[in-house]
Amino acid sequence: MAADLNEKVGRYEKLLKKALKLARPAPRANSHFMKVADDYLNMAQSYYNDGLHFIKIEDPVNALVCFSYGHAWLDAGARLGIFDVDDDVLFTI
Numbered sequence: 001m002a003a004d005l006n007e008k009v010g011r012y013e014k015l016l017k018k019a020l021k022l023a024r025p026a027p028r029a030n031s032h033f034m035k036v037a038d039d040y041l042n043m044a045q046s047y048y049n050d051g052l053h054f055i056k057i058e059d060p061v062n063a064l065v066c067f068s069y070g071h072a073w074l075d076a077g078a079r080l081g082i083f084d085v086d087d088d089v090l091f092t093i
Contacts, residue, residue, distance in 0.1 A: 009060045012067035016048050019074045019090045026084040033082055040077040044070040
């Protein structure tokens, strides 16, 4: 059976929203890596906001893309160690 696009959009939106709440920068303040962590968080938050916009204009394909890309930024940051996370369901750690 094919995936239900709207269900998937809703599920990915919730996953990214939760991941944004859990991803906390690990580097020391004012370090180069803290700037990287801030940049990754900003990218993830921007993709989340864009995804909400696409839901509003009834464009679920681009909403799903945004939520997926946003989560990828957080996941990459977790793998690099710039986020202090311990949830191995939301993050690849």
